[in-house]
Amino acid sequence: MKAVNFLIIGLLFLAVATAIPSYGLERSKRSIITGYAVDVNHYPVTNALIIVDNIKTSIITNEKGFYRVKVKPNSVSVGIISITHGFLEEIINGRTRINFTFPISVVGHDLIPEYKPEEEEINIGYGKVKRKNLTTPVSKIYGTRQTASYNSIFDMLQGTVPGLTVNGGRILIRGLSSRYLSNEPLFVVDGTPVSSIAEIPPQNVESIEVLKGSAAAIYGARGANGVILIDQIGAPPLRDSITPGAIRKVPTAETRAATNIKKSTGTLNGIVNANSFPASVAFEFGTTSIYGILIPAAQNPVTGNVPVNVSTEITGLKPGITYHYRIVAANSFGRVTGIDIPFKYHGEVPHAETHAATKCSPGSAQLNGIVNTRGMPAVVAFEFGLTADYGSLIEASQSPVSGPAASIVSAIVPHLNAGTNYHYRIVATNDEGTVYGEDKTFKSEYSLGEYMYGGYIFYIDETGEHGLVCAPSDQSMNAPWAWGSPAPAGATDRAVGTGYKNTADIVLGCPEEGIAARLCRDLEMDGYSDWFLPSVNELFLMYTNLHLKGSGNFKDGFYWSSTQDKYGAWVVSFLYGSKSNQNRNKNEIRTRAVRAF
Incomplete structure (x- = not known):
């Protein structure tokens, strides 16, 4: 078990x-x-x-x-x-x-390496040493263009390596005896031990090296009969020890300053001399000197034996970013690079538009515009004056402007001459330049429908400096004019300018909460607390100067005035534009407050 x-x-x-x-x-x-x-x-x-x-x-x-x-x-x-x-x-x-x-060959290779036997590097398995430093016999041969004349790799070895015996497909290294059954050396092809080299075409051989003694010790018992190292490639290598004439065949390249840096694009430039052999030319490009992007030159490839200006276009540049680039030229003899040149894309000149002036009054006006900085901070101002020569400048309250999106900008111009026509335009400046908006005009006076002083202007007096505004929305849609009877004393005036007194009479005579006059008197909005219920003529001006022109946010219904008579209180229909008398306690009529400025 x-x-x-x-x-x-x-x-x-x-x-x-x-x-x-x-x-x-x-x-x-x-x-x-x-x-x-x-x-x-x-x-x-x-x-x-x-x-x-x-x-x-x-x-x-x-x-x-x-x-x-x-x-x-x-x-x-x-x-x-x-x-x-x-x-x-x-x-x-x-x-x-x-x-x-590769299916192409970019240059002819007529140069022969300068052969220095004592400097030759020999592969001994664990590295390479120069022949002059070896103490163990090592033989090496190179494949040549005459390899086509050999029928097999054995023909290639026959008689070319001292101490090597080739008999048909059998190879022995003379001077070595083995305790093992086989006397054949170890074959190593491109770093890998193989059992046979019979299938290797002679034209694929770059070099053959024969190791024995201590030079083959790295392979242990397998190398006891010697080692034959074969590197495949099919042609002699181009070594660093080629003649000085070959060194001159490498192209020359010089990086030149970038140009046309605008609108997120630019041109990278350089000079290349191909030195009589076709050279591939490109630019390395990126946000650091490591680059990361390779862009072929527009003139790629370059030929001839004279300096040639080369360039390539780049896109997608971002403002404020520093970019690096250099030129790269290469042929089969080598690769060269130019110096690194950094540049910074600052951005474009801003875009600016002049918009209509608002909040115009006899003494001031708000100038308006829009600016797209296009990636760079911009200082924004307005030129203004009595003519298109302007003469005065005021900075926008939002200046300086930055950010990727378009921005609305404005400036309040004080101390204007009442009733005067003015010219103005927007001005925007960044590191790339200055742009101007188109010329526009305004008059230093109030305009009907303008939103100022807490509401929409619906009346301007003969001086042009005072008037009335109405609140931007209704204060009630069903508050009564008064509750019950008798009617309050006063509140009978119809004229423009009498609504404030009428409202005071109503509130004094009707102490009830929730009536139209009290809602207006108690209103506080936009920092103003002097609101009142309009007289019937003031109310009708709200209909003609605002509602008929699509302004004021009114509904097509009845609105209370602060005017009464012995039959009731007066209202104005904003649907028909008519005046009529209604019962004071009716609760289907709207209320809109006004104030004077």
């Missing part, structure tokens, strides 16, 4: 031990993708940005066109963006090696 238990435990341990590495290997394969980017002629595409699932990463291809990017297990696609070659995208579909070949 114990033997059975030990057997079961042993099997479970073996299952777990084998499952964990398998899971780790699978996780590793799914989390890292590597590859190369080349053009149609198999030359490396450098400084290309890698994207995963349409999201930019911080990974760019190196000088060999190589990239290595970590992806999530559920990632679907990987892509590459080059400002010189365009955009490509591949579905991952479980792959860990994805190479990109």
Whole structure:
């Protein structure tokens, strides 16, 4: 029984031990993708940005066109963006090696790297060291344009690497003997150990390195027979040690000042010399020197060997924001950037409209207008005077004006000459300039229907300086003129200017609460407490000067006056415009208070 238990435990341990590495290997394969980017002629595409699932990463291809990017297990696609070659995208579909070949080549590559054997960097598994610092034999060969003449990678290796024996598809490193069954070296292709290299086309080989001794120790027992490292790409890399003539093939770029900054738009400028090789030109742009936005130049790509003015239009600028930009030019030989230049968009000149003057009187008037600041604070005022030359200026009470929406502004002009015509216009100024509204006129006198002194003006006396206003709404729709009898003494005057005395007579003779005259006498509104019930002629002026002109908020019914006779109290019909006499205790008649100014 114990033997059975030990057997079961042993099997479970073996299952777990084998499952964990398998899971780790699978996780590793799914989390890292590597590859190369080349053009149609198999030359490396450098400084290309890698994207995963349409999201930019911080990974760019190196000088060999190589990239290595970590992806999530559920990632679907990987892509590459080059400002010189365009955009490509591949579905991952479980792959860990994805190479990109762009269908174009922007320049010819006739330059040959300056070869310095002692400075050559050799991959020894855990890093690179220069050949002159090695103490262990290492061999390295490069793929060339003549790789097409080889029928296989074995033909390529045959006789080119000292100490290497190639027999058909079998490779041995001379001078090494092994305790293991196989004498073949370990093959590592693009960083991954493989069992065979027979399927690698010679034209895809960038370089082959042969390690043995301590140089192969990083691979442990697997490297006991030596290690052959193969990097694929299909062409020799462009190294930093290329001849000075090649360095001059990189474009030159100079950022110039932005222009035409107005109406939330502007122009970014620069100068580029392509140095005889087509150069892709764009502007990096944003609210910080990290930028974040790349906008191609209108002249992209630039060719030739002379400086060319380049530019691009930008929109959506916001007032008060500082923006940064710089020019970027690139070809297959390299990428250059101009200096960072900041600029601040202040906004536009404001928009201003002159509106009609209100609250006009013999001695003052309210000047009105509307202003849209367009993003920048604006000082607002009104010019006024006896002619269109104005001569006087008064600041709006709302000045300075700010905010994104249009604002209503006004100013009260005092000390006017009574009965005089005046000109006026609005003026708005911000950091971008000054604008003027159209010229308008007003007369320094009261106007019928104007709302002033707590109500609507319905009468102006012969001096032009005094008159009567009515309250903006009814005080009652059913209050009686008086309760019962006898009628109060007085309150018989009809003329304009007698309503105040009539009201006093009614209140004195009728002590009851809730009657029309007392409602008016007790009214306090807009800071005024001297209201009264109008005489019949005053009431009729309210009908002709206000109601017939659509002003005053009256109803088409009867309104009480403060005038009485022996038959009853007088009313005015605002439906028919007629006067009549009604019983004093009738409760279907409206009440509207008035006051003098």
